[in-house]
Every structure is written in structure tokens, then in C-alpha cells.
Amino acid sequence: MVKGPVIIGVAQGLSLIAVILLVFAHVGQINTSKLPSSLSMVSMNVTSFASCLENSTGDPFPGMYQPNASAPLGEHLGLRDIYSWGFFSYCASVVTNTTVIQCTNHTFGYRFNPLDAMLSDILSNSSTISQFTIPQTTQFTNMTYLGNLSNAGFYLIFVGTLCAFLATVLAIKHHRLTFAISMSFLIASIVLVLAGSALWTTIVQGAMQINMTPAAGGSCLGIAVSHGTSQWLIWAAFAVLVLSLPPYVISFVSYDRALRPHEVRLDRHVSGRRYKDPTYYPPKSRALANVKRTSSDRAASGAANVNGRPPSSRQASRASTPARPAPTRQSSQVSAPARPRPSAERQASSYNTYPTRKGTVPPPTRQTSQNTAPSRKPPPTAPATPMRQGTVPSRKGTYG
Numbered sequence: 001m002v003k004g005p006v007i008i009g010v011a012q013g014l015s016l017i018a019v020i021l022l023v024f025a026h027v028g029q030i031n032t033s034k035l036p037s038s039l040s041m042v043s044m045n046v047t048s049f050a051s052c053l054e055n056s057t058g059d060p061f062p063g064m065y066q067p068n069a070s071a072p073l074g075e076h077l078g079l080r081d082i083y084s085w086g087f088f089s090y091c092a093s094v095v096t097n098t099t100v101i102q103c104t105n106h107t108f109g110y111r112f113n114p115l116d117a118m119l120s121d122i123l124s125n126s127s128t129i130s131q132f133t134i135p136q137t138t139q140f141t142n143m144t145y146l147g148n149l150s151n152a153g154f155y156l157i158f159v160g161t162l163c164a165f166l167a168t169v170l171a172i173k174h175h176r177l178t179f180a181i182s183m184s185f186l187i188a189s190i191v192l193v194l195a196g197s198a199l200w201t202t203i204v205q206g207a208m209q210i211n212m213t214p215a216a217g218g219s220c221l222g223i224a225v226s227h228g229t230s231q232w233l234i235w236a237a238f239a240v241l242v243l244s245l246p247p248y249v250i251s252f253v254s255y256d257r258a259l260r261p262h263e264v265r266l267d268r269h270v271s272g273r274r275y276k277d278p279t280y281y282p283p284k285s286r287a288l289a290n291v292k293r294t295s296s297d298r299a300a301s302g303a304a305n306v307n308g309r310p311p312s313s314r315q316a317s318r319a320s321t322p323a324r325p326a327p328t329r330q331s332s333q334v335s336a337p338a339r340p341r342p343s344a345e346r347q348a349s350s351y352n353t354y355p356t357r358k359g360t361v362p363p364p365t366r367q368t369s370q371n372t373a374p375s376r377k378p379p380p381t382a383p384a385t386p387m388r389q390g391t392v393p394s395r396k397g398t399y400g
Contacts, residue, residue, distance in 0.1 A: 005174075007247045007250050007251055008171060008174065008179075008247065008248075008251045010244075010247050011171060011244050011247030011248045011251060012168055012171050012172070014240050014241075014243050014244030014247070015164055015167055015168040015171070015186060015240075015241065015244045015248075016168050017237075017240050018164050018189075018237040018238075018240040018241045018244065019161065019164050019165050019168060019237075021233045021234070021236055021237035021240065022157070022160070022161040022164065022193070022233070022234065022237045023161070024039060024230070024233055025039065025041075025087075025157070025230040025231075025233040025234050025237070026087055026088075026157075026158070026161065027039065027086075028040050028041065028084075028086040028087065028228070028229070028230040029084055029085065029086030029087075029088070029089055029090060029091045029103065030086060030088055030089065030103075030106070031103065032091065032100075032101040032102075032103060036086075037084075037091060037093075037101050038229065039086070039228070039229050039230045039233070040084035040085055040086055040091075040228035040229065040230055041085050041086060041087065041112070041200060041204075041228045041230045041231055042084070042085050042112065042114075042200075042203075042204050042207065042225065042226070042227065042228050042231070043082065043083065043084045043085075043225070043226050043227075043228050044082070044083045044084075044114050044223065044224070044225050044226075045081065045082055045223075045224040045226075046079055046080075046081065046082075046083070046118065046222060046223055046224075047081045047082075047095060047222070048220065048222035049064070049079065049118075049221070049222035049223055050064040050065065050079075050222070051222060052215060052220040052221055052222035053133055053215070053222070055220070056133055056215040057133070061126055063078060063123055064078065064079055064122070064123065064126065065078050065079050065080070065081070065094070066078025066079065066080060066094070066121070067094065067096065069093055069094045069097045069100035069101070069102060070100055070102060071102065072102065073092055073102055073103075073104055073117075073120070073121060074104065074117075074120040074121065075120075075121075076120065076121065076122065076123055076124050077121065078121060078122075078123065079118065079121050079122055080092035080093060080094055080102075080121065081093065081094045081095040082094075082095070083114065083117055083118075084228065085110070085112050085114075085228070086110065086230065087109065087110060087154050087157075087158075088106045088107060088108065088109075088110055089103050089104045089105065089106050089107065089110055090103070090104055090110065090117060091103040091104070092117075092121075109151045109154045109155060109158075110150075110154075111146070111147035111148075111150055111151055112146050112147065112150035112203060112207075113143045113146060113147050114140060114146070114207060114225065115134065115140060115141050115143060116143055133215050133221075134210075134215070134221065134223075135213050135214075135215070135221075137213075138206075138209040138210050138213055139206035139207060139209060140206075140207050140209060140210040140213075140223075140225070145206075146203055146206070146207065149199050149202065149203050150199075150200065150203055152196075152199060153195075153196045153197075153199035153200045153203065154196070155196075156192045156193070156195045156196030156199065157192070157193055157196035157197065157200075157234060158196075159192050160188070160189045160190075160191075160192030160193035160196060161189070161193075163185040163186070163188045163189035163192065164185070164186065164189040164193075164237075164241060166182075166185045167182040167183070167185035167186040167189060167248075168182075170182040170185070171248070171251075176252065179248065179251050179252040180252055182248060183245075183248045183249060183252050186241065186244065186245055186248055187245070189241055190238065190241045190242060190245065193234065193237060193238045193241065194238055196234070197231065197234045197235055197238060200231055200234070201227075201231065204225065204226075204227050204231065207225045208225045208226070210223050210225060211223070211224050211225060
């Protein structure tokens, strides 16, 4: 079963590859270095244009090409052999010296106008003849159409590249909201890159009509337009973006605790041990783990006895491992010592220790029987014997 972090990692990796491919497509023809100069959206070869023009008109055209590759462009100093367009400029080189390349100034969203580039380099006395020689029935000569579509295609691809980059960066944070935003940016990037690459493909296909179009005199024209390497990079980036969409959707729809293992528990150490050791349980559920381990050991031993097979080494090791004692909760309060209960004699005598005062009735004694109630009347006394006046009492009684 594929885990969540692996899925989102695959999605991020694919979207990052797409961003890198789009960046390489953007840097094409940006300078004269080896890598940028080898990347272009469209290329045009006019090596045979002068010979075809001579066959069409019957007149030679000396000085049609500029042998110096370092000469500036757009100043009617002569044609170059190969022209290549990028998103920010176009460059030109000669066949005899391909290591030296000359480029124009950088412009954000450079317009693709191949006929304008040719006429700006052809000698002034030959530009009018060349313009009338090239047929006006193809899209190659429609500079407004090619310029507007190429500019729109560039902006679509540029914004799509930014969306793909944002989708890759936002997916670093593993959260449902960031996954939703990343998926939205990725879908927008797919749509924009598809639209931009489709526009550029249409532009180049329309300009390639000049390859099979003869000159006004019926001879060859000597102009060959072809797709550049950057266009294939953009289509490859589009395919990679489409492949990265399902992992993003899966990460957003089925996002749960499996995608964020460091948030399952409060401690990363606990979560790490949990995923490395399936038999590990956090301290709070240690008692439950002991119960599960005991029940599993009993079930394993019972199954081994029933099947008549000796227990495996794992079952034997688990059976020999003592169960972890359940932690007891210690109270932080100090308990006072219990007071001893008084004896029965002391309890009985404690009720008769009241002092007897003159003119007062002593309290009744505690009855041991629960059925009889204590009497509140004083005990009966013998009546006093009346004495005569002048007699003295004797020990035996009274004297007569």
C-alpha cells in the first residue's frame, strides 16, 4: 500500500520537473551561450534564398549574405543563414561560423515576424525585389497575425509556468487547504500551458506553408521554417503536469493522518517509533498493549496446540517477554495517620463521668439494649421517720 507522503512526493517531483522544462523553454535565445542558443521556439533557414531569387529574376544578387557573424542585426547589412526565435529575442548565425551568434535586444514577449527580420537584414537595393518575390498568399507574410498570436501564446505559457511553480511550493505544507490551492494552480497551469503551446504550434504550422510555396516566377523560394526545441520542451512539460494531477487529487481527497505522521502524536519520537515498530504503543496505552499482547499470545499458543505445530520464534520470544506493568497513579498529598478508636469500656464510662452537683439530676446511663428506653424518673427512696422533740437518735434507731 502506497503511503500518503510518497504520493505527495511524487506529485511534487513531477510538477518540479515540469517547471524546470518550462524554464529551459523560456531561456531559449536569451543570450549567445551554448545552451540558450540551442533552444528556440521556431527556426528559419534561408541559405538557398539568394540562389532561388536569382533563378526567379534572372539577375545576380551579390552581397546578399553577411559573412561576418558579429555584424549587428536589422541594419540592412546582409542576410544570415539561420534565424531562431525565442520568447525575449531572436538570434542569427552563419553556416561557416556557427560558434559566433548575434542576438537582438531583449523584449518581454517578443513578436514572431520572420518576414520583417529578413527584410531588415537584406540590402536596401534588394529588399523591394525580395518582398515582391515572396508570395503574399501565405500566413508567412501576415506579420500582424503571427505577431499577435505569438505574443498571446507567450503570456499564456508564462502565467502557466508561474502557476506550476506556485503549485509545487504550496504542496510543501501538508494540509488540506494547501493541497486544494496547489491542485487549483496545477489545473490552471495545465490549461494555460496547453493553450499557449497550441497557439505556438498553430503559428509555426502556418508559417511552414512557405516551405512548399514556389516563388512568383515559379522557381523555388529557398525559405525553410521548422519547429524549435523549446516547443517540444513545452509539450513535454504539459504531459508531466497532466501526470502530476492525479497524485494531487488523491492527496486532497484522501488526506488524513497518514499524510502527516509527525502530527499523529504529540511527540515526533513516539510517532517515529510507532512507524518503525508496529508492536510499539504510546505510554498511555501501555496497559492496553499488555492486554492485547497477552490475548495474542494465548491465541497463538492455542493455535499451535490445535495444529500440532511448535510455536514460531517470534511467538516464543513474545511469550517469554514479561508483560509491562500498568503504571500506578501516585498521589501527591500526604495522608494523616488514622486515629485509634476508643475501647468499649472507655465509651461506656465516658457517659458517666459528669460531675454531680447539688440539686441536679445526673444523666442517665447508656443502655446496652436497643429495645428498652432509659427511665427518666429518679429511683425510689425510703420515707423519713418522724422524730420527737428532745429525743436523741441511737445507733439502733431512735431513743424514747
